[in-house]
Amino acid sequence: MILADKIAQLRKKLGWSQEELAEKMNVSRQSVSKWESTNSIPDLNKIILLAEIFDVSTDSLLKDNVEVLDPLSENLEAGVIKISLEKALAYVENKLEISALITKGVILCVCSVIPLFFFLAMAETNRLNLTGSLASAIGIVSILIMVSIAIFFFIRTNQYENDITPIENEVFELEYGVHSVISEKLQKFRSTYNLRLSVGIFLFIISFVPLMFASIFWRGSEVTLMMLIVLILIIASGIYIISPVAAKYDAYNNLLKDSSLETEKSKRAKRAEKLAAFYWPLLVAIYLGWSLWTMDWGVTWIVWPVGAVLFAALFGLMELLNKDEN
Numbered sequence: 527m528i529l530a531d532k533i534a535q536l537r538k539k540l541g542w543s544q545e546e547l548a549e550k551m552n553v554s555r556q557s558v559s560k561w562e563s564t565n566s567i568p569d570l571n572k573i574i575l576l577a578e579i580f581d582v583s584t585d586s587l588l589k590d591n592v593e594v595l596d597p598l599s600e601n602l603e604a605g606v607i608k609i610s611l612e613k614a615l616a617y618v619e620n621k622l623e624i625s626a627l628i629t630k631g632v633i634l635c636v637c638s639v640i641p642l643f644f645f646l647a648m649a650e651t652n653r654l655n656l657t658g659s660l661a662s663a664i665g666i667v668s669i670l671i672m673v674s675i676a677i678f679f680f681i682r683t684n685q686y687e688n689d690i691t692p693i694e695n696e697v698f699e700l701e702y703g704v705h706s707v708i709s710e711k712l713q714k715f716r717s718t719y720n721l722r723l724s725v726g727i728f729l730f731i732i733s734f735v736p737l738m739f740a741s742i743f744w745r746g747s748e749v750t751l752m753m754l755i756v757l758i759l760i761i762a763s764g765i766y767i768i769s770p771v772a773a774k775y776d777a778y779n780n781l782l783k784d785s786s787l788e789t790e791k792s793k794r795a796k797r798a799e800k801l802a803a804f805y806w807p808l809l810v811a812i813y814l815g816w817s818l819w820t821m822d823w824g825v826t827w828i829v830w831p832v833g834a835v836l837f838a839a840l841f842g843l844m845e846l847l848n849k850d851e852n
Contacts (some may be wrong), residue, residue, distance in 0.1 A: 532587055534562040536580045540611060540703045550579055580703050607698040609781070614704055617693050618777040620686045625773030631679035632769075633762045634672045636810070640755050641668035647751040693780055705782065712778040719775045726768035731834045733760040738831070754817075761810060801841055809833045 537547050537558075544558045551558070551572065560566040568576065577584045609617075642665025648654045649661040656664075692698055700708070740753035809829065817826040 528564070529567065529587055530562050530564045533558075533576065536582070536703065537562075540580075540707055547579075551575060579706065581705065607692050607696055608701055609693065609698050609704065610701045611704045611707060613692075614700065614708055614781050617690060617781065618774060620689045621773045621777035621780075622770060624683045624686050624690075625769050627679045627683050629766060629769040631676035632765055634676035634679070636762050636765065636807070637758055638669040638672035638676075639665070640758055641665050641672075643751045643755050647748040650748040650751070700781065708778055708781045712775075712782065715771075715774065715778065719771045722767050722771045726764040729760050729764035729767070731837070733757045733764070734829070734831065734834075736760075741825075758810075801837070801844065805833075805837055805840070 537544070542550075544562070545555045548555045548558045553572070557566070557568075561568055573584055573587060577587055580587075642662070645654075645656060645661035645664050646658070649656040649658045734757060736756045737750065737753040740749050744750075813826060813829045816829065820826065
């Protein structure tokens with residue numbers, strides 16, 4: 527196989543157009559076209575750069591008797607799985623599908639108490655001809671139904687287990703050029719990840735504000751219950767915003783296990799995401815438990831501003847401990 531055919535084959539294998547390869551090589555598209563059509567030959571520096579971009583040796587490019595289809599296959603240790611670009615992208619898609627199912631389940635669990643609060647509010651205002659006991663009964667049945675549906679979504683995630691196991695639980699190696707493609711996708715995605723993570727955490731922190739104002743300015747329990755519904759919906763929105771980007775970000779990093787491309791900023795964002803995923807659901811559980819136990823909604827809202835300050839303090843402590851370890 528001649529050099530022109532090898533360049534075209536490797537470019538197409540990575541899913542790049544001639545324009546994309548030309549941009550990476552800092553040349554014109556016409557130059558790449560001439561290389562692939564044998565109208566010209568890249569100089570030595572360009573060949574070295576091609577070898578680096580395609581992650582192949584210069585010998586495999588220059589020697590006509592050396593094929594570049596899978597030049598590292600003979601050097602692979604036994605049991606090491608080769609991951610092509612198609613498999614890598616399929617893994618990312620599977621992680622997104624799993625995240626979508628888990629997100630649906632989590633949001634259903636978080637929102638399962640909304641019907642209870644709604645019907646209790648209706649009973650407080652004598653609407654819908656509901657008594658307190660009937661409202662509680664309907665609400666509890668709704669909780670059981672929504673949690674059951676959530677469990678169904680959680681169980682459905684096992685259908686992707688066989689597809690993600692080779693990357694998450696086995697020793698694997700990326701094929702030529704796949705590492706650079708995934709690294710580039712991660713780099714482009716990082717700003718979106720940081721933005722949506724920040725928005726999600728912001729929603730968690732300010733979710734208590736409607737309830738706080740309702741507790742201060744309106745003493746009716748029905749208003750408090752409706753604002754509690756708003757609080758839960760804001761938290762569910764934060765989960766909906768964070769979950770897919772977190773799954774995609776983790777998928778890219780799982781594919782790049784052998785790299786250290788994460789910046790310190792992205793590492794901090796990932797630590798904040800993990801803390802938030804545990805901290806805010808726990809705070810919701812504490813708030814609901816305390817409120818339902820005392821039924822003093824005008825006081826229990828104080829959990830949220832205190833919790834927001836505590837979250838910032840805990841994250842600061844995590845960063846301090848991390849610096850000490852480093």
